[in-house]
Amino acid sequence: MASQLQYFMSPDDEVAFFRFLERFELEVYPRRVPPDWEAFRASQENVPRLPEEDMYLVAVSVGPAIVDKVKRGPDKGFWRIDEVRSPVIFMERCRMNEEGELLSGQMWAEMEVTPQTGRKDAASDQFRRIYREIEEYLKKTFRKGDPKAFLVGPKAARLYKETRLVLRDSAHRGGTVVPYK
Numbered sequence: 671m672a673s674q675l676q677y678f679m680s681p682d683d684e685v686a687f688f689r690f691l692e693r694f695e696l697e698v699y700p701r702r703v704p705p706d707w708e709a710f711r712a713s714q715e716n717v718p719r720l721p722e723e724d725m726y727l728v729a730v731s732v733g734p735a736i737v738d739k740v741k742r743g744p745d746k747g748f749w750r751i752d753e754v755r756s757p758v759i760f761m762e763r764c765r766m767n768e769e770g771e772l773l774s775g776q777m778w779a780e781m782e783v784t785p786q787t788g789r790k791d792a793a794s795d796q797f798r799r800i801y802r803e804i805e806e807y808l809k810k811t812f813r814k815g816d817p818k819a820f821l822v823g824p825k826a827a828r829l830y831k832e833t834r835l836v837l838r839d840s841a842h843r844g845g846t847v848v849p850y851k
Contacts (some may be wrong), residue, residue, distance in 0.1 A: 673801065674778040675808060676820050678837050678847065679764045683812075683823030689714040690807055694800055695731040696759075700724070703737065703749035724762050732757035732797045754780050757797045759804070762840075764826075771836040772829075774820060774847070777804075815847045822849035 679687060696712040700721035710716050712727055728735045728751075736752040751758060764775040779801045781793035793801075812821035815837070822830070822837065827849040829835040837847040 680825040682825040773840040
């Protein structure tokens, strides 16, 4: 089972989060990696270069991303990262929908041995430490939401309070989320 966090980040929260990530050696890759992709470091300066929705943060200090080429379908010719065997954190960015509501994002990493994923070895202690540090930062800095499964960034909570920004779960028919005071 993957360790998963669901959150709401405004653009300012995202910049602060990537400022925190600078201390780790994390490289950014999109979900579908073009053959000519040049990886860059996860940092505050590189926030404008981030992929629009989904990305992988590869812990290069732990090991390289294991990739294989997609041979069929609409993504033929692209590279796909093996998220089970690679030291990667999957991150889905928050985005605005057509109604002006902020949709939730999520972050997860596969670290356990499970028959469903086919993982034979647990993630290294170094990768677990990196993910736990990131998870603790989010839990310490962000507010809890109602329902409890969500974390709300400080700027997103302020926008909710001041401008009545609607925080909506990105799941199908997702409900609204309210930050605790």
